[in-house]
Amino acid sequence: xxxxxxxxxxxxxxxxxxxxxxxxxxxxxxxxxxxxxxxxxxxxxxxxxxxxxxxxxxxxxxxxxxxxxxxxxxxxxxxxxxxxxxxxxxxxxxxxxxxxxxxxxxxxxxxxxxxxxxxxxxxxxxxxxxxxxxxxxxxxxxxxxxxxxxxxxxxxxxxxxxxxxxxxxxxxxxxxxxxxxxxxxxxxxxxxxxxxxxxxxxxxxxxxxxxxxxxxxxxxxxxxxxxxxxxxxxxxxxxxxxxxxxxxxxxxxxxxxxxxxxxxxxxxxxxxxxxxxxxxxxxxxxxxxxxxxxxxxxxxxxxxxxxxxxxxxxxxxxxxxxxxxxxxxxxxxxxxxxxxxxxxxxxxxxxxxxxxxxxxxxxxxxxxxxxxxxxxxxxxxxxxxxxxxxxxxxxxxxxxxxxxxx
Numbered sequence: 219x220x221x222x223x224x225x226x227x228x229x230x231x232x233x234x235x236x237x238x239x240x241x242x243x244x245x246x247x248x249x250x251x252x253x254x255x256x257x258x259x260x261x262x263x264x265x266x267x268x269x270x271x272x273x274x275x276x277x278x279x280x281x282x283x284x285x286x287x288x289x290x291x292x293x294x295x296x297x298x299x300x301x302x303x304x305x306x307x308x309x310x311x312x313x314x315x316x317x318x319x320x321x322x323x324x325x326x327x328x329x330x331x332x333x334x335x336x337x338x339x340x341x342x343x344x345x346x347x348x349x350x351x352x353x354x355x356x357x358x359x360x361x362x363x364x365x366x367x368x369x370x371x372x373x374x375x376x377x378x379x380x381x382x383x384x385x386x387x388x389x390x391x392x393x394x395x396x397x398x399x400x401x402x403x404x405x406x407x408x409x410x411x412x413x414x415x416x417x418x419x420x421x422x423x424x425x426x427x428x429x430x431x432x433x434x435x436x437x438x439x440x441x442x443x444x445x446x447x448x449x450x451x452x453x454x455x456x457x458x459x460x461x462x463x464x465x466x467x468x469x470x471x472x473x474x475x476x477x478x479x480x481x482x483x484x485x486x487x488x489x490x491x492x493x494x495x496x497x498x499x500x501x502x503x504x505x506x507x508x509x510x511x512x513x514x515x516x517x518x519x520x521x522x523x524x525x526x527x528x529x530x531x532x533x534x535x536x537x538x539x540x541x542x543x544x545x546x547x548x549x550x551x552x553x554x555x556x557x558x559x560x561x562x563x564x565x566x567x568x569x570x571x572x573x574x575x576x577x578x579x580x581x582x583x584x585x586x587x588x589x590x591x592x593x594x595x596x597x598x599x600x601x602x603x604x605x606x607x608x609x610x611x612x613x614x615x616x617x618x619x620x621x622x623x624x
Contacts, residue, residue, distance in 0.1 A: 221258040222244040222591075225258075227595060231585045232585060241255065244593070245591075252585055268596050268598060269585065269594075269595050271584050271585050271594070272317060272613070276535060278537060287504065296374075303323075307332060311339050315547050316613065317572075317582060318341070319443070325344070345401070347404070348445065349382055354381075355445055359415060389430050392431055392434035392438070404445065405460070414507055418511060428458035441461040442461060443461060447467040449469070463482060464487060489542050493542030495512060532574075534575040569583045592616065
């Protein structure tokens, strides 16, 4: 196989070393060398560019795309959602995101389409659906008695029904999701912003339900991620041994201490509430309850994330893309910096730490010999994060150039 040489760039290796001039050689889908004066059969001239590991987004939803009008969802033909997801996957790859954790909506068929080369997109771990208690964040019931689940919540043969109550229902549902091909199990331990009948300040599920969830997932070799915005819901998730807290809006000092003690990751998704208000500005018919709850949480969310970063909580990048349009993923790095990370730390959160969260650190997340050849090459100096998406020239996934911008 041809050796691809990336020549003359400034390498940001993802493991914390200072950016430095180096060549990178790729062969058989792997990084084989990083250093000066290397050679290859073909080359990319990266002079004046920065060379990063492929970026990792730990929280996306390919089945939605920033249009938060519930009526649009119910008027979209069911099968069209999968074709739309494929386009969004390609858009995400073009922004330099080569791996994602799909946090609800995409089933095993979507993952297989990417793996078989039928749809260009990031490698993905899938949760398939979002487990919710009755009346919780994943419950689409409306006061008229109808359900309006949208493409994330709708059940179909590849996507089990998501409402569970009680330990034994939880046990069976985890087993159904494992059978359906889930790589990770997602649960809502609090209310949320976009759901109609709950409150993001209220914890959901009792400890016995979450204990069964984690036990069954662990028995199947799966980790659990928790949509957890309420303080009580965050603490319940940590106590149960859930691996990551998604959003973490109402983190208090005790919850932060618990996260450090248990090694729990935070995936802040800072651009998600921004995306709700931006949708309103675009004229999207966002439900008033979602607007009101977004305005209630947005500053608390930023404050909680800032305190978690300052305390040393492990933070992995995730965007909740689908709430914002896909392809805007790298905006999250700027928001993490605004909450107290250095630009270098934000890049590590988007590469090495994200890979650790997903259990992939031995395979990707840094530019080291032996790692998978996922590489992003962007114009400009290291850690110039503003408008990074617009400066991406090449994206390499598993050694193959998948994006090349003249």
